[in-house]
Amino acid sequence: MSTHPAVVAVKPRAPLEIRNVPTVKPGKGEIRVKNEWTASTPLDLHQADGGLLIAEWPHLLGDGVVGPVVEVGEGVDNLTVGDQVFGFTWRTAKEKGHQKYVTSDAFLFGKLPPGIEPQAAVTLPNNAVTAWHTINVELGIDLPWPKPANFSPKEAESPFLVWGGSSSVGQFSIQLLKYYGFRNILTTASKRHTDYLKELGAAQVFDYNDPGVIETIVHARGDKAIPYIIDSIGSLDGSIRPLSKIATKGSKVAVMLPVVVRDATASLEPVYAMDVTENVHWAEGVDVTGVRTHFYLKKLQPEVIPTLLAEGSLKPNRQKIIEGPTLLARAQASMDALRNKEASGERLVWRVSDD
Ligand SMILES: NC(=O)c1ccc[n+]([C@@H]2O[C@H](COP(=O)([O-])OP(=O)(O)OC[C@H]3O[C@@H](n4cnc5c(N)ncnc54)[C@H](OP(=O)(O)O)[C@@H]3O)[C@@H](O)[C@H]2O)c1
Incomplete structure (x- = not known):
């Protein structure tokens, strides 16, 4: 059986290791991709340091893939060997992102648009x-695809608050809202990201490090509820508690899970929760929900995301390239950078394949 290297977490907070894992032949509807670049995301840290949602160790990490299709299973008619693709794959070991070959359903990939660098995609x-x-x-909120000409959402002028606009989730939320015609996007970020987030589509950017930020946003919203709020951070003290003081009856709030009760540091274990109503008081009439994208399987990746990327409606996150002599060195350096919060408005990306 052929094997290839994969990056695994062997137990909570232990250094990462390389394991040789089976190279899986694609089945019906699947493709195999030679993974050239990946990104490290907070979920990798939540898993490696906090064991979040891990049933069994060692655990293969990662969910971002880009590279050429090297094998195509039966029934795949939209992709062929040699196509450059990128995708979000996460469900089983054979499709995790931090390994040299990834085998997964073709519908979880889209073609890399011409002129887009793989490490950006x-x-x-x-x-x-x-x-x-x-x-x-x-x-x-209705997001019709393809977007009809002259489409405008009925809430186009209502305030829409994206807490944590410089995060990766925040940047893509702002861009999608702009694409669909929302014009009153409010966001919070460190001051250094203000101009960039306005370029992406934010109407107002509030500095979340300012101790008066809650009062400033409450003042800006006046007596009216902000109908829609995305918490792109999911930090109990850093975003959820502040938002619980901003949301009022009539606000719908979607919080990224997990709730980070305490961040991982070099010396402290992280603490996570999955209930967005625990330890915080939301005003009556606020509709608050925790987001778990992993339950969502639709055909967004083959068409919608490549199209928006190709036409410039979605700009990739800025990248911080993590260098290192080996796959393990790059994976570990990226994990350490996540833990040390070195990603500010950018994504940590690194090469998987050396050849
Ligand atoms: N449940 C799901 O389906 C799902 C899916 C995707 C992501 N998530 C979760 O969503 C969270 C964000 O993920 P991500 O990849 O977007 O993160 P990310 O890009 O790594 O986030 C880093 C950014 O967050 C900003 N930030 C940190 N604390 C903040 C605060 N209190 N208020 C406002 N901004 C703050 C930082 O800004 P500065 O550097 O300027 O301080 C930095 O730019 C993670 O916990 C992740 O696990 C959940």
Whole structure:
């Protein structure tokens, strides 16, 4: 049986390791991709440091893939060997992102648009899908595809608050909302990201490090509820508690899970929760929900995301390329950078295949 290297977490907070895992032949409807670049996302850290949603160790990490199709299973008619594709794959070991070969359903991939660098494209899949899912499914906003000419949502002028606009989820949420015609997008971010987030589509950017930020946003909203709020951060103290003071009767709030009760640091274990109503008081009439994109399987990736990327309606996240002599060195350096919060408005991406 052929094997290839994969990055695994062997137990909570232990250094990452490389294991040789089976190279799986694609079945019906599946393709095999030679994975050239991947990204590290907070879920990798939540899993490696906190064991989040891990049933069995060692655990293969990652969910972002980009590279050429090297094998095609029966019944796949939209992709062929040699096509450059990118995708968000996460359900089983054979499709995890931090390994050299990935075998998964063809509908979880889209073609890389011409002129887009693979390391830029790999910043999209996970969080562009998450942003779409959050707006469309969790908040119940219609996102027709293809978008009809002159489409305008009925809430186009209503305030829409995206807490944490510089995060990857935040950047894609702002861009999708702009694409669909929302014009009053409010967001929070560190000051250094203000101009960029306005370029992406935010109307106002509030500095979340400002101790008066809650009062400033409450003042800006006046007596009216902000109808839609996305919490792109999911931090108990950093976003959920502040939002519980901003949301009022009539607000719908979608919070990224897990709730980060305490961040991982080099010396402290992280603490997570899955209930967005625990330890916080939401005003009566606020509709709050926790987002789990992993329950969402639709054909967003073959068509919607490549199209929006190709036409420039979705810009990739800026990238911080993690270098290193080996796959393991790059994976570990990226994990350490996540833990040390070195990604500010950018995605940590690294090469999987050396050849
Ligand atoms: N449940 C799901 O389906 C799902 C899917 C995707 C993501 N998530 C979760 O969503 C969270 C965000 O993921 P991501 O990949 O978008 O994160 P990310 O890009 O790594 O987030 C880093 C950014 O967050 C900003 N930030 C940190 N704390 C903040 C705060 N209190 N208020 C406002 N901004 C803050 C930082 O801004 P500065 O550097 O300027 O401070 C930085 O730019 C993670 O916990 C992830 O696991 C959940």
